[in-house]
Amino acid sequence: MxxxxxxxxxxxxxxxxxxxxxxxxxxxxxxxxxxxxxxxxxxxxxxxxxxxxxxxxxxxxxxxxxxxxTGTWLGRGVSYVGDKHVLWCVEGISEHIDTWTPSSKVIYSDEFVIHGCEVKLGYCVRIRESVPHIVLFFGICEGQNDLNIRCLCRCRVTFSLIHPMLRPKDVQYRIDGGFLFSITYEWPVERESGMSSLYGVSSVCTVDEFKEDGFIKGDTIYFAVTAEERI
The missing domain is CATH 1.20.5 (Single alpha-helices involved in coiled-coils or other helix-helix interfaces)
Structure with a gap:
């Protein structure tokens, strides 16, 4: 026990x-x-x-x-360096994009000179197959520098939509032909009085891509144009 x-x-x-x-x-x-x-x-x-x-x-x-x-500012957001680089800062972009209608006017920059030609940058929204696209171009102004138009049209021109944070997201279109393509053949874009021609890119991107990919920063976007003489 x-x-x-x-x-x-x-x-x-x-x-x-x-x-x-x-x-x-x-x-x-x-x-x-x-x-x-x-x-x-x-x-x-x-x-x-x-x-x-x-x-x-x-x-x-x-x-x-x-x-x-960081060159001379020309008003309405246009800045350039030398004779080939142009930056266009467009403010209040959201209101224009959100309220766009087929009858909305083209937005133009102030006039400036590039390669001896007096031009204005412009953008607008146009419909292709029921999808709104951003059109970017410059308009050549009639004036005493008309003889320089041929020189400009022979340049290698790059149109860019610049992303405010990430360079790999930049959208660029290079026109490397003998003459620039006139967007008026494809799009019904109204010209300001005194403009002889419009040259540029018929679609930088769609409006949805424009909004969703973060190109708008502080209600501002950045377009750029570089015109370089071909060697």
């Missing part, structure tokens, strides 16, 4: 010892789990901070790269 009682006491002791170890392990696991959760929360915070820094860095780099256009 004494032996049986000793065995029972031994079993109780082992059970209590095992229970104590299990409880200790459970507390350790709970503490470790809490620490893991803390680490995960901190990692998420660091990831968000890194993404925010990356976005700010990309935007800063992008705006810095646009500094090549």
């Amino acid at each position: 004494t032996k049986i009682l000793e065995n029972v006491d031994g079993v109780k002791y082992e059970r209590e010892r095992i229970s104590t170890h299990v409880q200790a392990d459970a507390r350790t696991a709970a503490e470790a789990s809490g620490k893991i959760e803390d680490v995960l929360v901190r990692m998420q915070c660091l990831t968000r901070r890194a993404e925010a820094i990356e976005d700010c860095t990309a935007q800063h780099f992008r705006m810095t790269s646009l500094s090549m256009f």
